[in-house]
Amino acid sequence: MSQEISSSRTLHRLIYASRQAFTPEMNPNEEIDGLIRASIRNNSATALTGLLLVHDGWFLQALEGPAGAVMTTYQRILNDPRHTESRVLSAGPASGREFGDWNMCARRVSAADDAILDTLSQRQVFDPTTLTDLAALRLLKAVRGIQDRTALSA
Template structure:
């Protein structure tokens, strides 16, 4: 699949409440990511899924029609509820180009990221502005990259 090329890049970030019983969460998130990688690769969509404190925050980016069609399916998924779009619009370049999808469960060490958003101990992603939501996911991208590099080294 070719990358966006001359087509306009669209970015969408939403937050939702997880509706998966705790014991099944890791397995379900694994399944979500596996299905997402397949679908997103075909549709030229990239992104990142943050899983933290009962919430999903996900970025999707790619051709507008592909992003909106993926989000349409995602929004109807019973594994979460209260989907709220925090940011949507054209982007100049991809921010999550390394992953067709990748889930990051925030570890206690990662939680310093929340300090800049004043959300440590009270994670309320529905209250984030679009800019803040993108900043959060870009910070998560940073820790995910360094974890992958450590795993390779």
């Protein structure tokens, strides 16, 4: 088996940050709901899982799955005019899925999300592009932890 084929089957994770770029005619909440619906539909068909954090004008998203699906999907997302200045914070093979319960779960940070806000308060101004790869993953895992508890208590 060539290395290329084997690497396309390996689990990969990509984390990127980008700025929201909604035009005045757009309703951001409706746009976000729409892109989540498309994500769940497309990601479930391509064995992708992940989490999207929506905070303070930013997106921070983890995508994990087969390398080919991760890269194809990220290329499509890159072309989406609803965000800009996308920057990859980490990309590469992963030993297991961190967000395996969701084809795409979105979380808007609210004041009640103490654990997330603790992590965010390390910065006066939230700017995910300054996060290291490990810090970005830690933040998204904190969000996942909150989401798990919310789902359990729902």
